[in-house]
Amino acid sequence: MSGKEPEDGLLISPIQDGTVIDHITGGEALVVLRILGITGTTKEAISVATNVGSRISGKKDIVKISNRELSKEEVDRIALIAPNATINIIRDFRVFEKMKVEIPESVTGFVCCPNPGCITNSNEPVESGFKTKKGGRLQCIYCDTIISDNIVDYII
Numbered sequence: 001m002s003g004k005e006p007e008d009g010l011l012i013s014p015i016q017d018g019t020v021i022d023h024i025t026g027g028e029a030l031v032v033l034r035i036l037g038i039t040g041t042t043k044e045a046i047s048v049a050t051n052v053g054s055r056i057s058g059k060k061d062i063v064k065i066s067n068r069e070l071s072k073e074e075v076d077r078i079a080l081i082a083p084n085a086t087i088n089i090i091r092d093f094r095v096f097e098k099m100k101v102e103i104p105e106s107v108t109g110f111v112c113c114p115n116p117g118c119i120t121n122s123n124e125p126v127e128s129g130f131k132t133k134k135g136g137r138l139q140c141i142y143c144d145t146i147i148s149d150n151i152v153d154y155i156i
């Protein structure tokens with residue numbers, strides 16, 4: 001052994017077409033899948049590697065999704081819990097596009113307001129909406145309630 005780390009490709013096999021999400025915070029891969037609406041009954045072929053050694057961040061997770069390219073909106077959602085993630089769009093076994101995730105200015109419709117009295121939690125047909133603040137905090141645009149951590153717990 002040379003002491004070199006194995007390439008990621010040795011840990012999980014390459015995909016022909018789809019998306020590779022790399023540099024996810026160690027242990028957060030399943031949360032990323034949840035954000036993308038990927039559950040046990042999904043049709044996509046998914047490979048997940050968790051707590052892989054990384055020179056940059058210590059431990060990281062990698063998710064590979066065959067035959068699905070993520071939209072910009074989906075990529076932005078991932079930023080909320082994995083701000084260091086990189087997204088590789090794969091076509092015919094090659095990296096077609098590489099993107100860094102960016103925390104969006106606002107998020108709509110997929111995070112639930114923790115305030116039970118908020119209009120978005122009433123029977124009114126109002127979709128939830130949050131402005132993003134420094135440090136990844138979210139502020140409800142209706143009642144100003146702030147979610148400062150455990151955003152994952154509020155994802156619908």
Ligand SMILES: [Zn+2]
Nearest residue numbers: 113118140143
């Ligand atoms: Zn609210």
